[in-house]
Amino acid sequence: MEESFDYLVVGSGFGGSVSACRLAEKGYSVGVIEMGRRWNPSDFPKSTWNLRRWIWRPGMKLHGFYNMRPFRHVMILCGNAVGGGSITYGNTMLVPPDSVWGEGSWQGLGDWVHEMPAHYATARRMLGVTQNEILGEADTMLEAMAKDQGVGASFYRTDVAVYFGDGPGIEKPDPFFGGDGPARSGCIGCGGCMVGCRFNAKNTLDKNYLYLAEKRGAQVMAETRVVDLEPLGERGSDGYRLTVERSTAWFAKRRHTLTARHVVLAASALGTMDLLMKLKQRGRLPAISDRLGYDVRTNSESIVGVRFPGRRNKARDMSKGIAIGSGIHIDHCTHIEAVRYSRGSDVLGLMATLLVTGEGWKRIFAWMWSSLRHPIKFARASWPFGFARQTLIFLVMQTIDATLRFRLKRRWYWPFTRLLVTEGDRIPTNIPAANEFALRAAKAFDGIAITSSSEILFKMPMTAHCIGGCVMGATASEGVIDHQHRVHGYQNLYVVDGSAVGANLGVNPSLTITALAERAMTFIPAKLQSQRTTP
Numbered sequence: 170m171e172e173s174f175d176y177l178v179v180g181s182g183f184g185g186s187v188s189a190c191r192l193a194e195k196g197y198s199v200g201v202i203e204m205g206r207r208w209n210p211s212d213f214p215k216s217t218w219n220l221r222r223w224i225w226r227p228g229m230k231l232h233g234f235y236n237m238r239p240f241r242h243v244m245i246l247c248g249n250a251v252g253g254g255s256i257t258y259g260n261t262m263l264v265p266p267d268s269v270w271g272e273g274s275w276q277g278l279g280d281w282v283h284e285m286p287a288h289y290a291t292a293r294r295m296l297g298v299t300q301n302e303i304l305g306e307a308d309t310m311l312e313a314m315a316k317d318q319g320v321g322a323s324f325y326r327t328d329v330a331v332y333f334g335d336g337p338g339i340e341k342p343d344p345f346f347g348g349d350g351p352a353r354s355g356c357i358g359c360g361g362c363m364v365g366c367r368f369n370a371k372n373t374l375d376k377n378y379l380y381l382a383e384k385r386g387a388q389v390m391a392e393t394r395v396v397d398l399e400p401l402g403e404r405g406s407d408g409y410r411l412t413v414e415r416s417t418a419w420f421a422k423r424r425h426t427l428t429a430r431h432v433v434l435a436a437s438a439l440g441t442m443d444l445l446m447k448l449k450q451r452g453r454l455p456a457i458s459d460r461l462g463y464d465v466r467t468n469s470e471s472i473v474g475v476r477f478p479g480r481r482n483k484a485r486d487m488s489k490g491i492a493i494g495s496g497i498h499i500d501h502c503t504h505i506e507a508v509r510y511s512r513g514s515d516v517l518g519l520m521a522t523l524l525v526t527g528e529g530w531k532r533i534f535a536w537m538w539s540s541l542r543h544p545i546k547f548a549r550a551s552w553p554f555g556f557a558r559q560t561l562i563f564l565v566m567q568t569i570d571a572t573l574r575f576r577l578k579r580r581w582y583w584p585f586t587r588l589l590v591t592e593g594d595r596i597p598t599n600i601p602a603a604n605e606f607a608l609r610a611a612k613a614f615d616g617i618a619i620t621s622s623s624e625i626l627f628k629m630p631m632t633a634h635c636i637g638g639c640v641m642g643a644t645a646s647e648g649v650i651d652h653q654h655r656v657h658g659y660q661n662l663y664v665v666d667g668s669a670v671g672a673n674l675g676v677n678p679s680l681t682i683t684a685l686a687e688r689a690m691t692f693i694p695a696k697l698q699s700q701r702t703t704p
């Protein structure tokens with residue numbers, strides 16, 4: 170028999186978990202469909218070399234939680250797991266400046282500046298956001314570099330969703346939800362947050378919103394991918410039929426259908442765009458706005474860093490602390506965070522190379538020239554082993570706006586189906602202010618400035634902050650959803666995830682996605698007592 174719900178939520182990341190929790194609280198029957206696996210602290214890999222447990226690529230039998238998706242313009246990093254990106258993210262929870270509400274597609278659609286502070290406050294409380302209590306060597310080094318370059322006053326400890334409690338490793342019964350939540354342990358500062366917290370200290374969604382949603386009856390279907398969605402009645406007036414299949418199986422995919430009166434799409438910017446574009450193309454949801462896939466942003470992000478290799482740096486350890494422990498502002502629009510991986514998690518070192526400045530071919534020639542002139546430096550910058558211990562990674566974000574467009578296209582190398590591709594102007598990979606900061610810091614502190622080879626060779630920056638693509642608009646000609654996250658042209662269909670973000674935040678987006686989801690859920694009334702079914 171086809172299982173039926175009041176609400177089906179597609180994706181269990183920030184948007185999905187908030188929606189599931191609030192809808193379950195309002196008395197609805199809720200199903201959460203998540204294509205990633207469910208993780209326990211003891212299942213996480215000890216380092217990124219354990220690709221089978223780290224990378225999500227089910228077609229290759231890699232059933233981890235971290236995904237890298239290369240496109241022509243950008244390499245997008247994202248998380249696939251029960252708990253979405255929270256399982257692999259760097260915990261940093263920053264509120265963007267008020268100015269973002271007067272920019273982009275959402276301007277004028279709500280009284281954002283007055284409404285949002287209350288939702289940010291709820292999101293912070295639910296996610297247990299607090300100031301970082303553990304400064305590692307990477308953080309003190311960033312502060313010293315900032316002082317050296319005259320911006321020391323801008324140094325700050327990040328606000329993070331981590332439990333520090335009474336000290337490293339000390340377990341406490343639920344410290345956040347008056348006994349309704351799980352027991353937790355104090356952070357030990359191992360730097361492994363992005364490889365999965367094995368110490369029960371990271372406030373991932375399966376320990377707050379999703380945990381509470383399940384306690385209130387929501388049913389989480391892990392390793393289950395939504396592949397089709399059919400409106401029932403006039404444009405979804407009677408709900409939707411969803412076709413799902415097992416995401417981790419090669420053959421026995423056990424395809425079946427589920428129905429729901431309402432559907433919340435929360436599959437992340439990439440996942441929701443991909444699903445909606447395929448549904449529009451197949452004629453399932455033909456009335457979806459033509460703005461779908463426009464206004465995709467990346468926070469104008471770039472990843473550079475300083476590596477401290479060799480015997481003289483043997484005592485240094487940049488891997489200690491929490492994943493993103495501190496930050497600085499080097500000018501009015503450029504912000505740098507100190508990032509690290511846990512000791513031994515060196516795989517990303519395979520992509521590191523010497524940092525050189527310049528644009529396009531000139532940059533590639535400068536990089537080749539520099540590598541030939543300084544072969545030892547080149548080898549040390551690119552040698553993967555020891556990367557996490559030796560490297561202070563700079564996550565650079567700018568408030569300067571730049572957008573991309575995504576669409577489906579048949580590619581010569583995969584003619585069987587249309588794939589998601591990027592179009593439009595390239596997002597600048599070369600952020601001169603940040604590059605110069607890294608080069609000066611490397612010189613002053615006896616290190617080697619590095620960047621990613623994809624940035625130099627293919628002008629392809631890496632971003633973990635892909636947002637937009639289903640942005641808000643007053644009408645379907647201006648956006649895919651309205652300011653209450655309802656999809657234009659359909660009934661009972663919502664988009665509540667990073668794809669709804671309508672401006673460049675200039676800071677890590679998860680807190681804003683959570684706060685927007687909290688706001689979206691306030692527009693949905695509680696289920697009437699008379700409609701509730703007693704189990």
Ligand SMILES: Cc1cc2nc3c(=O)[nH]c(=O)nc-3n(C[C@H](O)[C@H](O)[C@H](O)COP(=O)(O)OP(=O)(O)OC[C@H]3O[C@@H](n4cnc5c(N)ncnc54)[C@H](O)[C@@H]3O)c2cc1C
Pocket residue numbers: 179180181182183184185202203204205246247248249250251252253254255257258259260261262263363393394395396435436437438440441444493633634635665666667668677678679680682
């Ligand atoms: C390494 C890394 C570090 C990061 N660090 C930070 C940070 O410090 N601070 C910050 O704010 N942000 C950070 N981010 C970004 C953050 O993780 C994302 O912005 C956030 O998770 C997006 O939330 P979301 O609700 O849009 O979707 P997600 O959290 O991405 O969740 C979407 C979920 O939907 C599932 N899904 C997709 N398609 C389907 C389908 N068809 N069927 C079923 N399920 C589906 C996916 O598996 C995924 O679990 C980081 C990201 C990465 C990868």
Ligand code: SF4
Pocket residue numbers: 331355356357358359360361362363365366367368369370371490491492
């Ligand atoms: S630093 Fe280690 S213990 Fe602390 S939250 Fe991150 S992974 Fe968990």
